[in-house]
Every structure is written in C-alpha cells, then in structure tokens.
Amino acid sequence: MTQHNPSQTTEWNLATRLVHGGRNKHAAPADGGNPTVPPIHASTTYVHESVEALDQAFSGKTSAGQPSYVYARQGNPNAYGFESAMADIEGGVGAVAFGSGMAAMHAALLAAGLTTGTKIVASQDLYGPTITLLRKLFSTIGTQLLLADFCQSEIYELLRNEEPDVIYVETVSNPLTRIVDLDAISAVAREIGAVTIVDSTFSTPYLTRPIEHGFDLVVHSATKYISGHGDSTGGVVISAKNTLLNQLRDYSNLLGAMLSPFEAHLMLRGLRTLSLRMERQCNNALEVARFLQQHPAVARVHYPGLSDYPSHELACKLMDHQQFGGLLAFELKEQSREAAFRFMNKLDLCISATSLGDVFTLVSYPPISSHRTLNATELHKMGISDGCVRLSVGIEDSKDIIQDLDQALNG
Ligand SMILES: Cc1ncc(COP(=O)(O)O)c(C=O)c1O
Known part of the structure; x- marks a missing residue:
C-alpha cells in the first residue's frame, strides 16, 4: 500500500495546510488500512525493537531521522503532529506544544535566556497574567523588567538605549486591540541582539505569521482560536531558530509542562477548521x-x-x-x-x-x-x-x- 505522506505541505496554500498539517506523517503502512485521523496515543512509555534502538530513541530521533518516543513527558506522537502542523503554518524550524498558553509563555521566556541579571522590555498592554508572571517569577530572581508602550514611536529609541536581552509583545493587545509594528520592532531587536517573542493568540496564523516579520519565537494560547470549541487547554511556541527550539524542548521536559495526547488530538482537530x-x-x-x-x-x-x-x-x-x-x-x-x-x-x-x-x-x-x-x-x-x-x-x-x-x- 502506498502511504500518502504530505511532506511538501509548504507548497499548498494556508487553508489546505491547516486541513492536512501533521497528518499521517509517521503511520507505518498497515494491511488493514491506515486511519486518516491520527489515533490517540495514550501510552506513557514506548518499547523499541532492541535496547540499542531504545538508546537511540532517547535522542529524540530514530537512526533514519524520524521522531522517536520513549516517555510521554518528553513528547508523544499526537503532540508531534500538532507541533509539526504549527511549525509549517507559522514558517518556523519547529514548535513545542505545552499544557497551556501560560506554560508555553513561561518556557519561551526561559528559552530566550531570561534569568538573573538579564533585561526584558515588554509591552504594557500584555495579558494580565503575563505581566504577573514576569513580576512574580522573573523580577524576584533579579530579571530587570521594563513595561513600555509599543504603540508610540519613542519605543525604538527606548529599545536602543535600554538594550534589553528579550523583547515581548502581543500582535493584538487585550482588550483594546492595539497593534504593534512587528517589522520595526524586529529590525531594532536585530541591531541590539535581543531575542523577540510575540504572543500571537488573537491574530492566529490565519491573519499574521510573525516569523515572516522577523520574530524569533511565536507563542499561542491554543486554548483559544486554535482549539476553537472551548473544550481543551493548551499552548504552543514556534521557533525561527534551532538553538531556541532545543531550549524549548529541554524546558518542556524539565518543567513537565507538555501537552497531553488527548488535548493534542483536539488541537489538531481544531486547526482543521x-x-x-x-x-x-x-x-x-x-x-x-x-x-x-x-x-x-x-x-x-x-x-x-x-x-x-x-x-x-x-x-x-x-x-x-x-x-x-x-x-x-x-x-x-x-x-x-x-x-x-x-x-x-x-x-x-x-x-x-x-x-x-x-x-x-x-x-x-x-x-x-x-x-x-x-x-x-x-x-x-x-x-x-x-x-x-x-x-x-x-x-x-x-x-x-x-x-x-x-x-x-x-x-
Ligand atoms: C493573549 C493571551 N495569551 C495567553 C493566555 C494564556 O493562555 P492559557 O489560558 O491557555 O494558559 C491568554 C488567556 O486568556 C491570552 O488571552
């Protein structure tokens, strides 16, 4: 049986890629037929054909370069399907799915290098708990936090003067729907060597794909438009760079903040529509x-x-x-x-x-x-x-x- 593997999805238009992304990528050909919708893999642990293969699987890839699984906290096939669809749609090198938007944001801030002695300039219009996360978790360990109005033209001079390590904005602010100029912000970030993060929950990749505008990390509360039916909680971070992607994977595993197979199944189903x-x-x-x-x-x-x-x-x-x-x-x-x-x-x-x-x-x-x-x-x-x-x-x-x-x- 010929296995249809939609590997050239980037040639398709966005609506088509949303319908087909993350589908059937790794299903082995089965005599009885393969399901068109990926099954839910509830298993917490994975058995391999030999201990050598298990040893290899711990690296996250088979010897043929396919994703491999050993333990659900480190990744599962449903989350992988959702992650590969999101990476394709947003134009990133990869994505990591999380149990909520807040968990995704936390990991993105850590992956961007935010720690003691570093500085972040973030939009004053951020989602309330994001500001609280920055204050409660990062300011208390000695991260310098500056909240600023990214809709004023003075912001570019402020960024050049402050030279932050990380810049954090939202494409559309909550609740006043203020828009920031992603291209102008990423241009200044490149000048000063800052990592850029954007929470793109409100605009979704249907409207805006921030990596096309020079951003490094794109965060979504997938609980919202991506899932779309008010019945599942999740988050995802898409990375434009492999170094940041590796950091994200590490933090997902260490924080235990991964997306469950059931929720990942619902996220991918939501993405279809x-x-x-x-x-x-x-x-x-x-x-x-x-x-x-x-x-x-x-x-x-x-x-x-x-x-x-x-x-x-x-x-x-x-x-x-x-x-x-x-x-x-x-x-x-x-x-x-x-x-x-x-x-x-x-x-x-x-x-x-x-x-x-x-x-x-x-x-x-x-x-x-x-x-x-x-x-x-x-x-x-x-x-x-x-x-x-x-x-x-x-x-x-x-x-x-x-x-x-x-x-x-x-x-
Ligand atoms: C813009 C934005 N970002 C992040 C979050 C947090 O997402 P979650 O509730 O999935 O943790 C929310 C939640 O309302 C949000 O509106």
Whole structure:
C-alpha cells in the first residue's frame, strides 16, 4: 500500500495546510488500512525493537531521522503532529506544544535566556497574567523588567538605549486591540541582539505569521482560536531558530509542562477548521463593531477593522485577507462597573464568561477576568475604563448577535 505522506505541505496554500498539517506523517503502512485521523496515543512509555534502538530513541530521533518516543513527558506522537502542523503554518524550524498558553509563555521566556541579571522590555498592554508572571517569577530572581508602550514611536529609541536581552509583545493587545509594528520592532531587536517573542493568540496564523516579520519565537494560547470549541487547554511556541527550539524542548521536559495526547488530538482537530472559523468570526466582528459604533449607549469601539481606528493602516499591513480578528472592545457611555454588569446580565445569546476564540460569542469585563491581577491605576494607565467590555465574536449568525447586544444595551 502506498502511504500518502504530505511532506511538501509548504507548497499548498494556508487553508489546505491547516486541513492536512501533521497528518499521517509517521503511520507505518498497515494491511488493514491506515486511519486518516491520527489515533490517540495514550501510552506513557514506548518499547523499541532492541535496547540499542531504545538508546537511540532517547535522542529524540530514530537512526533514519524520524521522531522517536520513549516517555510521554518528553513528547508523544499526537503532540508531534500538532507541533509539526504549527511549525509549517507559522514558517518556523519547529514548535513545542505545552499544557497551556501560560506554560508555553513561561518556557519561551526561559528559552530566550531570561534569568538573573538579564533585561526584558515588554509591552504594557500584555495579558494580565503575563505581566504577573514576569513580576512574580522573573523580577524576584533579579530579571530587570521594563513595561513600555509599543504603540508610540519613542519605543525604538527606548529599545536602543535600554538594550534589553528579550523583547515581548502581543500582535493584538487585550482588550483594546492595539497593534504593534512587528517589522520595526524586529529590525531594532536585530541591531541590539535581543531575542523577540510575540504572543500571537488573537491574530492566529490565519491573519499574521510573525516569523515572516522577523520574530524569533511565536507563542499561542491554543486554548483559544486554535482549539476553537472551548473544550481543551493548551499552548504552543514556534521557533525561527534551532538553538531556541532545543531550549524549548529541554524546558518542556524539565518543567513537565507538555501537552497531553488527548488535548493534542483536539488541537489538531481544531486547526482543521481554523480558516473557516476565523473568516466568519472576522466578518461577524466587523459587522458588530459597525453596529456598536452607531449605538447611542456606546461611547467608543476598539476594533482594528474600523477605518477610523488609529492602528487601522498598520493592521492592513500585518493582517491577511483584509480581515481584522474576532476580538473587539467597547466603552459604554455610562462609565461604570454597574452599567457593564447590568448590560452583561441582560445578554441572552452571548455568554458572559472569560476566555475567547470559541465558536460562541463570549463577553467579558477585563477588570474581573483577564486583568484581574492589575490595580485601578494600572488599568487606567492601560486605557481600560470602567465601562469597557470585551467581545469575542463567535460564528453565529451576526444578525442574532447584534439583536442580543441591542436588547441588552437598550434595557
Ligand atoms: C493573549 C493571551 N495569551 C495567553 C493566555 C494564556 O493562555 P492559557 O489560558 O491557555 O494558559 C491568554 C488567556 O486568556 C491570552 O488571552
């Protein structure tokens, strides 16, 4: 039987590679037929044809250069399938999957060399727990942390003056959807020899592939758009360089933060429909943003797809398909927590819950969810007002989403 092995996937377009990535790469030809969907490998340990082969397998590769497995914490075939699909789609030399987005981020920071006596300049708009991770874990061991506004042109001079070892940004910030200029940042990083990390969870490879813009490490909370159905937790880091990839693998093993075979199976399944879901979510988000913009109860809408949005031109440069993501934030005219809670409690179709990127529309209030660990001064410095609500627009019919938002805003 001829084994179909899609090894030339880079010649295919993105949507095709999302559907076929990580498939059947290592299935041995079987007389009874091979499954088109990789089976879930639950085993924690792997037996080889000889002890010599087992010894070789500990290196992570067979003598023929294929991946080999000895113990699930060091890697499993399901995680490998997901990792190879992500590396292909993002244009990296490899990827390592983790049990959550936070675990992926932790490993990326360690792999980039962040330790005692090193310096990181990170965006002040980062996901709240990322800032807490930097403070709690890294600042306490003597890493110098500087939070800065990466949307101001002064940032390039600051980076040249500070000469950090690591630069950390998000392609699209949470919740205000601010965009950073990945090309300009990576150009300065090359000048000063800094390792660049970007959390690309919001934009996904469907819209932006940061390695094409010169970044070294791309982090995703795969719990979000990649998995897409709100039923699995995971993270992944894609590396542009082999040295960083080796570090990532070491830290995944040492921290025991790897992705389980079951979750990896769900991640790869989610990836199959990413382009369809993203296309719909981006279109829905634009319609919702336009509706909110003209609603009398709404003071301001933050969405990069709106032509009068400050970062719209940059978003057009960084995002494919003339689409701008499924996330948006808006500010109620009545700027208070009570007004935001009243609006959210009135929603029927849209679900008031944390997280994002799922097939259903999710609504959250950042000060009690993603930015819970930040105080009022820090929130206001980030521009997150008391009436700010975040929407992760789902794949429902946009008319139903809009009708639900309308009745809750009018109530
Ligand atoms: C932008 C961003 N990065 C990282 C994370 C953390 O991911 P996880 O919850 O999978 O650990 C989140 C979670 O909401 C997020 O929104």
